[in-house]
Amino acid sequence: MDSTPGQTTASTFDLVECSLYAEFDVRVDPIEWCPLVELDPPVDVQHQQFRDETCLIDVRTHSDEPRTIRITQECDSLCPSKVLTDAGYIPRLNEIRPERVVIGIPLGDRTEVQDVVGRLRSVAESVTLRKLVQLGTDSSVETTMDLTDLTDKQRETVTLAITRGYYRQPRHASVDDIADELDISAAAVSQRLGAAESKVMRQVFDTLADGCE
Numbered sequence: 001m002d003s004t005p006g007q008t009t010a011s012t013f014d015l016v017e018c019s020l021y022a023e024f025d026v027r028v029d030p031i032e033w034c035p036l037v038e039l040d041p042p043v044d045v046q047h048q049q050f051r052d053e054t055c056l057i058d059v060r061t062h063s064d065e066p067r068t069i070r071i072t073q074e075c076d077s078l079c080p081s082k083v084l085t086d087a088g089y090i091p092r093l094n095e096i097r098p099e100r101v102v103i104g105i106p107l108g109d110r111t112e113v114q115d116v117v118g119r120l121r122s123v124a125e126s127v128t129l130r131k132l133v134q135l136g137t138d139s140s141v142e143t144t145m146d147l148t149d150l151t152d153k154q155r156e157t158v159t160l161a162i163t164r165g166y167y168r169q170p171r172h173a174s175v176d177d178i179a180d181e182l183d184i185s186a187a188a189v190s191q192r193l194g195a196a197e198s199k200v201m202r203q204v205f206d207t208l209a210d211g212c213e
Contacts, residue, residue: 020107023131027100045093050075050085059172075084078123087119114163128155150196155173157182157192
């Protein structure tokens with residue numbers, strides 16, 4: 001991989017048009033209206049669909065007596081899944097907690113990452129990217145960027161950098177732009193991005209090394 005100092009991860013984040021899978025950590029107010037939060041975690045959502053304003057969910061519980069149950073619930077307008085479904089996306093609930101959900105979603109190209117984050121932020125306290133999987137023309141080839149090892153602040157900053165076009169060529173946003181939006185110093189943004197990029201690149205090189213064994 002050819003790169004120059006200071007541009008090590010630009011090609012990693014500057015995703016060309018391709019098929020993507022993205023996973024988001026969506027923090028919400030306690031969604032007391034949703035019956036899913038009353039179930040003991042972890043909960044495996046096997047199927048979810050919306051019919052008008054009604055949500056139908058098949059879930060598998062992992063309590064002392066595992067079972068699959070069907071939940072039918074009038075859907076609230078604050079439901080992250082409903083917001084994405086109404087926009088034509090096909091979200092999947094991967095993890096459910098009283099204060100947050102993890103949503104996975106297939107995307108057509110990188111521009112949809114910004115659109116999804118914007119829609120989720122309209123109903124959530126915060127949205128951060130957890131994972132991006134780029135599928136090559138050969139469906140067996142994947143490039144995965146796992147951001148779960150980053151700190152919350154690092155993931156917040158990387159998510160904003162990606163959605164604002166910091167990693168595009170030419171760049172659509174600067175460090176100062178990101179700093180202004182986060183209300184922190186440019187130096188703090190550079191430190192967070194540098195640390196995050198270092199961790200992500202170590203993952204990439206570890207994957208390449210494993211493939212050569």
